[in-house]
Amino acid sequence: RLDRSFQESRGGRLTSVQHAHQGRVTPRYWTQPNAVFRPVQEQFELWLQGQSLAAATQNLYATVSRTALAWLPDRGVKNVQALSGSDVSAMVVFLGSRYQPGSMRTVVSALRVLCRFLEESGYGTGLSQAVPALFARRVASVGVLSAEGVAALTNSPDVTTSMGLRDRAMLLVGARTGLRPVDIAGLRLRDIDLPHAQLTLTQHKTGSVVTLPLLAEVGEAIADYLLNGRPAGGDDDHVFLRSHAPYVGLGPTDSLYWVASRAFARSGAVTQNGTGRGFRVLRASFATRLLADGTPLPVISGALGHRGITSAKHYLAADDERMRACCLDFAGIEPKRTWS
Incomplete structure (x- = not known):
């Protein structure tokens, strides 16, 4: 669901991932941070590799962080040191416009992890406190067979x-x-x-x-x-x-x-x-x-x-x-x- 939501987001750049085992090309859209925030994104992705997370979870968190960091210049944030708690709160609202409601629980978790990385790396303080501790999740009834x-x-x-x-x-x-x-x-x-x-x-x-x-x-x-x-x-x-x-x-x-x-x-x-x-x-x-x-x-x-x-x-x-x-x-x- 996150992948589908991400592909539907605006302003994405189309690339292609070659699935050699099936001989086909699957299009994917990547939103890339600008030159100022790209090094931060690269550091975050390296940091994720040492967090004992599944590869799929690392990819999802990296995708969310790319979208968030690419949006910061539109918010008027010129560098990561200038990021404030109010900017993080606005980021949650922005991401809510890009992802389906059922995906937002994972999106908020990804943003919280990004903020924790920024705090540990000395880019800011108190950022993770601006991320909602809980996020309402729609739970549909489970479809089962007799x-x-x-x-x-x-x-x-x-x-x-x-x-x-x-x-x-x-x-x-x-x-x-x-x-x-x-x-x-x-x-x-x-x-x-x-x-x-x-x-x-x-x-x-x-x-x-x-x-x-x-x-x-x-x-x-x-x-x-x-x-x-x-x-x-x-x-x-x-x-x-x-x-x-x-x-x-x-x-x-x-x-x-x-x-x-x-x-x-x-x-x-x-x-x-x-x-x-x-x-x-x-x-x-x-x-x-x-x-x-x-x-x-x-x-x-x-x-x-x-x-x-x-x-x-x-x-x-x-x-x-x-x-x-x-x-x-x-x-x-x-x-x-x-x-x-």
Whole structure:
């Protein structure tokens, strides 16, 4: 969402990033600070590399900081030493006009980190105090599928074709492990331990290593694809490859979304709130099913690869039965009189 918002921002400069593994060029828009602020931006990006952050988080923070620093001359700020708390507050308002509301929580976090860097580097004091400590976040209800819906989805691919074998294996991995789409696309042959029935991989988002059980149904689907559907002769060690040349790993976003979207169309499966047609629905359904079975939240968080249980709390809203138990009656707060 941050990338899409950033691409829609005004005043960007168009560059191209060559994705050699897929033989395509994806346009991206970069807003660059001027000559005065560019050295500060470069120092910040080097500083981020030593902060034990995931690569994706570093890129997001760098993107937000570029946009913010490039705007400062419009504010009348001539150099970073002249930056004040009021300028930082105005920067929050400016960024709010560039990004979607759902992205602003991350944007504000990125700005706070930039201010902390500026303070540690001696460029100013009290800057981070001007960044809002809390930012309201719109939370939509989680779209999940019933067990029957998940079964219909995973059984929808045509397993008489190599693409069908691949799609079914990926859908089962998503449904039975809750892996993120980017991690399913990034699975390597060395990550699969069929004799010990487990998957061991480094998560793209957090950079941490996670080991997950490989259920027989999932292992059989992967083995079926590797033996009977995966293109031979290539040197790409990704588990799941394109079904047409060049036979390389799938893109982590668009490619997997269309795999899931086609399965939704074939099966007719619909989430309980009618939203979502991607692999994240399978992830949410997996977490909700664990909740319904009474699995403790820390265990679910570990299975999903979260750094803490806070991220897993988002799935509590989809547990209808336990949410009903939280409802309060009107005992003690009855109206004192009625209005006719």
